[in-house]
Amino acid sequence: MINVVFLLLVFFMMTSQIASAPPFRLSPPTAVGGEGADGGLVLYVSAAGEMAFGAARGEAALAAIAALEPGARLTVTADGALAAPELAQLLQRMPEGVALTLTVRQ
Structure with missing residues (x-):
């Protein structure tokens, strides 16, 4: 029985995916509640x-986003620390048909 437990443990360890680190240093906020991002x-x-x-x-990042499938x-x-007007300008430059979820980290 313990062999099966160890086999399952090894299986889940080998098939799990570790989240990648952000390319910039971001300071996470303290949140009261809400839904987490689904990755992707x-x-x-x-x-x-x-x-x-x-x-x-x-x-090049905006060009890569423009190449995504609609939806x-x-x-x-x-x-x-990013100024709100700069973020608003960035969001206006997003291509049509891309569903956005916004996360701001302080």
Whole structure:
């Protein structure tokens, strides 16, 4: 019986996926409640306005997002120190048909 337990333990350890670290240093906020992100496609925005989407950085990140299929779900994770007008300008530049989820980290 213990053999089965160890086999299951090894199976789950080998098939699990470790979350990747953000490309920028982000300070997480303290939250009262809410839903967590479901992973998947994430656009990271630093306090300086730098963008990262997968391996693409800067304007190439927006070009990579524009190449996504219509209806793709994208999570935008922005640093809390990013000015709101800059974030608003960035969101206006997002292509049509991409469903956005916004996460701000302070």
